Structures are given as structure tokens and as C-alpha cells.
Amino acid sequence: MCLICIDFDRGSLKLREAKRALGEMRTTLDQQHLKEVEQKLADAERTQQRDSNP
Numbered sequence: 001m002c003l004i005c006i007d008f009d010r011g012s013l014k015l016r017e018a019k020r021a022l023g024e025m026r027t028t029l030d031q032q033h034l035k036e037v038e039q040k041l042a043d044a045e046r047t048q049q050r051d052s053n054p
């Protein structure tokens with residue numbers, strides 16, 4: 001877990017903000033967790049798109 005996960009799961013970070021934060025922090029995250037966060041955000045994006053475009 002990193003700050004992005006914590007804040008995103010808590011809902012205090014919007015998807016767009018989380019993506020920007022990931023861009024800023026990706027060099028400080030380890031490769032394994034970077035993949036996990038990218039996956040998490042990609043899933044959230046898919047869910048949002050599905051919800052807005054049924």
C-alpha cells in the first residue's frame with residue numbers, strides 16, 4: 001500500500017487525481033506495486049465508464 005491506494009480507497013482521491021499522483025510517484029514505487037496501482041486505477045476507470053455508458 002502507498003498513499004495513492006490509501007487515499008483512493010478512502011475516496012479522498014478522485015480517479016483523475018490518483019492518475020496524476022501515480023505519474024508523479026511512479027519512480028518511487030516498486031515495480032510490483034506500480035502494476036497493482038495501475039491495475040486498480042484501470043479497473044476503476046472501466047467501472048466508471050460502464051456506469052456512465054450503459
Ligand SMILES: [Zn+2]
Pocket residue numbers: 001002003004005006033037
Ligand atoms: Zn499503493
